[in-house]
Amino acid sequence: MAAIADGTAGRIAIGTLALEQRHIVASDRRSFLHLAARAAPRPHGTGLFTTLAEGEALALDRLGALLNGCGLDEVTAEAYEPMAGCQAYPAYVAWLALNGDPANVAIALYANFAAWGGYCATIAGALRTRYGFTDEACGFFDFFALPAPALMDQAVAAAQEGLDGGHVTMPTALRYGRLLQSYESMFWDTLSPAAPGHR
Structure with missing residues (x-):
């Protein structure tokens, strides 16, 4: 991400980021829908994960313009083979959707919201000013x-x-959050070799 922020990453790297997100967003949306169903009959949990799934759908709608900005068409996007290090994060979210108590997962995701939002703000600014x-x-x-x-x-x-319902185990929620952050870092580390390149 640092290479994008300072303008030294090539457009190939930005395109790779977009292509990886195409897979991540689609996977996370399905994971959140599953968590919403599992959270019933807890209305706040169901509401949270439903909102997150709706947000992923809106984000997916916006990816096409980013891919176009990188010079990538639908044929290229369909042919792209995602990288394991980038897809470890959504794979873990899918694991949480199947195995984690939704309340514990909510705590873990809450801790990750601010970090992801900060990354996106930095990238959006750099894409405008440097690219x-x-x-x-x-x-x-x-x-x-x-x-x-x-x-x-x-x-x-x-x-x-x-x-309140006795569903939260804080050591477990903290472990989930720590692993989410680790997989987030793995995502950026995996992308880093693709950062230098042609504009």
Whole structure:
């Protein structure tokens, strides 16, 4: 991400980032829908994961403009083979959707929201100022960079609901959060070799 922020990454690297996100967003949406179903009958948990799934669908709609800005068409996107190190994060989210208590997962995701939003704000700014991307092409990152106090409130309510019901195990929730952060770092580390290149 640092190479994008300072303008030294090539457009190939930005395109790779977009292509990887295409797989991640689609996977996370399905994971959040599964968590929403598993959270029933806890209304705050179900509401949180439903909102997250809806957000992933909106983000996916914005990816096309980013791919176009990178000079990538649908044929190229369909042919792209994702990298294991980038897809470890959504694979773990899918594992959490199957195995984690939704309240514990809500706490772990809450801790990751701010970091991801900060990354997206940095990238969106760099794409405009250093690469000349249009507002439409930056829409994917703008979406995640926007402050979302209502979403944060939903996450807190879901966590409190889990605490009140005795569903939360804090060591487990913290482990989930730590692993999410580690897989997030793995994503960026995997992308780093692709960062230098042609503009």
